[in-house]
Amino acid sequence: MKGLYVLKFGGNAIRGREDMMRLSAEIAELIHDGCRIILVHGGGPEISEEMERRGMIPRKVHGIRVTDEDSLEVAETVLRRLNSEVVGCLQDSGVQALGIPGYFCTVCSRKPPMAIEEDGVTGEVDLGLVGEVSGTDPQCLFDLLNQGITPVIYPIGKDAEGTKLNVNADTMVAGIAAGVGCEEMITITDVPGILLDVNDPSSKVNSLTLGEVDALIADGTISGGMIPKVEACRNALLAGVSTVRMVNGKDPRNIVTDITKGVPHGTVITK
Ligand SMILES: Nc1ncnc2c1ncn2[C@@H]1O[C@H](COP(=O)(O)OP(=O)(O)O)[C@@H](O)[C@H]1O
Ligand SMILES: [Mg+2]
Numbered sequence: 001m002k003g004l005y006v007l008k009f010g011g012n013a014i015r016g017r018e019d020m021m022r023l024s025a026e027i028a029e030l031i032h033d034g035c036r037i038i039l040v041h042g043g044g045p046e047i048s049e050e051m052e053r054r055g056m057i058p059r060k061v062h063g064i065r066v067t068d069e070d071s072l073e074v075a076e077t078v079l080r081r082l083n084s085e086v087v088g089c090l091q092d093s094g095v096q097a098l099g100i101p102g103y104f105c106t107v108c109s110r111k112p113p114m115a116i117e118e119d120g121v122t123g124e125v126d127l128g129l130v131g132e133v134s135g136t137d138p139q140c141l142f143d144l145l146n147q148g149i150t151p152v153i154y155p156i157g158k159d160a161e162g163t164k165l166n167v168n169a170d171t172m173v174a175g176i177a178a179g180v181g182c183e184e185m186i187t188i189t190d191v192p193g194i195l196l197d198v199n200d201p202s203s204k205v206n207s208l209t210l211g212e213v214d215a216l217i218a219d220g221t222i223s224g225g226m227i228p229k230v231e232a233c234r235n236a237l238l239a240g241v242s243t244v245r246m247v248n249g250k251d252p253r254n255i256v257t258d259i260t261k262g263v264p265h266g267t268v269i270t271k
Contacts, residue, residue: 003183004145005036005183006040006186007037007039007173008172008185009042009187009188009189010170010187011041011043011082012189017085020089023089024095027095027150028090028094028095030257031150038145038151038182039086039151039153040152040169040172041082041169042155042168043154044065047065047074047075061114063224063225066130067165068129079156080154082154087099096148097152101154102133102153102157104140105138105153106157107134107159107160108157108158109132111130111131113125113127130165130166133176141176155171170232171231171232175235177239181240184245186247188247189229189246192251193267194213194230194267196221206267206268207267208268208269209269210234213230245268246266
């Protein structure tokens with residue numbers, strides 16, 4: 001759908017009220033210019049901090065959090081708090097926003113055990129209560145948008161039996177972007193885009209094909225939290241989203257403002 005943008009940010013990119021007000025002002029401007037926005041957010045660093053405060057040890061495999069019942073409870077509590085802060089900032093910027101959990105507009109299924117290779121040995125890790133999106137109800141999001149309301153989604157899903165699942169926010173946003181058929185899906189992160197050298201921001205690539213992404217995963221250039229991000233981009237592209245982009249939430253001037261202007265910005269991934 002023309003003019004519909006699905007945006008996602010993580011806690012490393014946008015942290016605290018000042019960051020959030022900066023992004024909110026840009027979103028308010030886009031809406032004023034006629035765009036429709038669906039926002040999805042994560043909260044990885046905040047969840048890990050809260051787990052540590054409670055004496056729990058966060059564990060991630062290829063950027064995905066291994067989740068038992070206690071860590072699911074922490075994730076949901078932290079995400080709900082963050083969600084109400086995000087909604088508050090948008091409202092303070094003049095945007096009518098409503099916070100909803102992922103399970104309000106998606107159905108998820110449990111992610112199968114993940115294959116890993118350690119010291120040349122291949123094994124499997126059971127991720128626990130971790131989900132991926134198996135279906136999205138676009139109409140419920142369109143109903144909100146049609147009333148002038150911007151949905152703000154936190155990534156807790158439910159399976160068909162109603163069991164709550166922790167979903168990586170990049171995974172959640174791809175399912176939603178695919179389900180609503182947006183013009184563009186944009187993940188806002190803490191780096192300028194995909195870097196050929198993770199320590200050198202000037203090594204950003206402007207555009208990559210999925211084949212080139214595979215090669216960068218295979219040689220270890222793309223690692224950690226960037227893996228679910230590029231996999232999310234792949235899923236969204238294969239499901240028919242025409243443009244997927246990664247941009248820098250640390251940019252003080254322009255996080256998403258330029259996206260409607262056709263100028264090169266961040267990293268665009270294409271089929
Ligand atoms: N090739 C790469 N280019 C850019 N970032 C990368 C790359 N490989 C790994 N990363 C890491 O991925 C991180 C972004 O993922 P993540 O920490 O999950 O953030 P978010 O909160 O945005 O999901 C970057 O901060 C960086 O450390
Ligand atoms: Mg992440």
